[in-house]
Amino acid sequence: MKKLFYIATITTLLFSCKQEVAEEKVVDDGLITVTEAQLQSSKMEIGSPIEQDFEVIVKSSGKIDVPPQYRAKVTTFLGGYVKATKLLVGDKVAKGQALITLENTDYLDLQKDYVEVAEQINYLKSEFERQKTLYNEKITSQKNYLKAESEYRQAKGMYQGLREKLLLLNINPANVERGKFTSQITISAPISGDITVMNANIGMFMSPSDVILEIVDTNYLHLNLSIFEKDILHVKQGQKITFKVPESSKEQFISNVQLVGKSIENKDRTISVFGTLTPEIKGKLLSGMFVEADIITDAKKGFGVPSDAVITENDKHYVLVLNSKKTEYKFKKVAVIVGEKSEKFIEIMPNDNVNAETKLLVKGVFELTN
Missing domain, CATH: 2.40.30.170 (Efflux pump adaptor protein, beta barrel domain)
Incomplete structure (x- = not known):
């Protein structure tokens, strides 16, 4: 008989404990009810908004x-086929370093044109000076003088233009004038940095509109x-x-x-x-x-509460305000407007329901809202 009594007593105690744990929260007329035991076991805390320093951001x-x-897109103004390159994305390059070699017979045509103009310019220059002297001595006509001047200046302009093109292609004009032609050009790095884009493969034709590679x-x-x-x-x-x-x-x-x-x-x-x-x-x-x-x-300065004290639902913010405390704690869900945020606190704007004296749940809110 005693054994049956003990079993019944233990069963009643276990049932009571389970019932208390199950009653983690009770909602009554819009209020959330929490017992003292639940408050302690869940380590909930009640506090008030505290004046804090907030950064305005x-x-x-x-x-x-x-x-x-410090960002360069490498191109060529005269297209060519990729002859050689050893670079990959991520490689570091220094300003002036050889990046890629292109090959094209158009480079030979440009050098031929340059040599032809270079050979003509000396003759045209001497002819211009001769006609100028004759004109000053009134031996030749102004027409002949102006014609010689025009031909010389045109040739000189063409010479300078072709020379600049050779320099842009990294072809030495002095070598060209000595008859050393090349069908290949080497493109050098305009800045130092890392290669972030590489669009060139061996044998690929790179036109002037193509970005061969990028350096950052x-x-x-x-x-x-x-x-x-x-x-x-x-x-x-x-x-x-x-x-x-x-x-x-x-x-x-x-x-x-x-x-x-x-x-x-x-x-x-x-x-x-x-x-x-x-x-x-x-x-x-x-x-x-x-x-x-x-x-x-x-x-x-502003009144703040711990970040965990604020509930966010559908882009609206709420806090749990202590409504009454007798044998149990009753909390009311109150909407608030939040302001600035710090690492651990959120600023809340005082209103008729929440101010510096208001008691609210500052820790353990998650336990009651999930």
């Missing part, structure tokens, strides 16, 4: 970029952000920027506003803002990475 997005003078000098990486027109008057040079690369990591990086654009030209009514990067940060980033950034424009 302007949210923006953009990318990791480099200034135009990652030593000059910077932050390029787009700020909306409504926020731009708050952004000043020297302000702190915090940013993340959401697709790559959760690490937060620091920058400072270096330059602020002076005109609105884009269709989306934005202005470019540029930020500096330290060498350490540059080593972790790549040109073209998308970033999300906060520009800290000011600081202010």
Whole structure:
């Protein structure tokens, strides 16, 4: 008989415990009820909004970029077939380093034209000077003098133009004048940096409109952000920027506003803002990475609650305000307007239901709303 009594007693206790755990929250007339035991076991805390220092921020997005003078697209003004290249994407190159060799018989035609004009120019120059002397001595007509002058100046202009073309192709004009022709040209790096794009293969024909490869000098990486027109008057040079690369990591990086654009030209009514990067940060980033950034424009005082105390539903924000406390705690879900955010706190704007004296659930809200 005693054995049956003990079994019945233990069963009753187990049932009571399970019932208490099951009653994690009770909703009564829109109020959420919590017992003292539940409050303690779930480590919930009740507190009031506390005055905090909040940073006023302007949210923006953009990318990791480099200034135009440190990004180069390598092309050729006279096409050719790719003869040789040993470079791959990611290779580092120095300014003036040989990048690629092109071959084309058109290069020979250009050199032939140059030599022909070079040979004519000496004769035309002497003829022009002779006619000038004769004209000054009134021995020849003005017509002959002007004709000789015109032919000489035309040849001289053609000579200079062809010479510049040879120099652009990295062909030495002096060698050409000595009869040393070449059907190959070597294209050199216009800047130092890393190769980010390589479009050339052996045997491929590269026309003047083709980008053979691209070089980016990652030593000059910077932050390029787009700020909306409504926020731009708050952004000043020297302000702190915090940013993340959401697709790559959760690490937060620091920058400072270096330059602020002076005109609105884009269709989306934005202005470019540029930020500096330290060498350490540059080593972790790549040109073209998308970033999300906060520009800290000011600081202010405000009443804040822990971030976990705010419930967000359908783009609206709520807190659980203590409605009454007798044998149990009763909380009411109250809508609030939030302001600035810090690492651990969210600013809430005081209203008729929430102020500095209001008691609300600041820890354990997740336990009651899920």
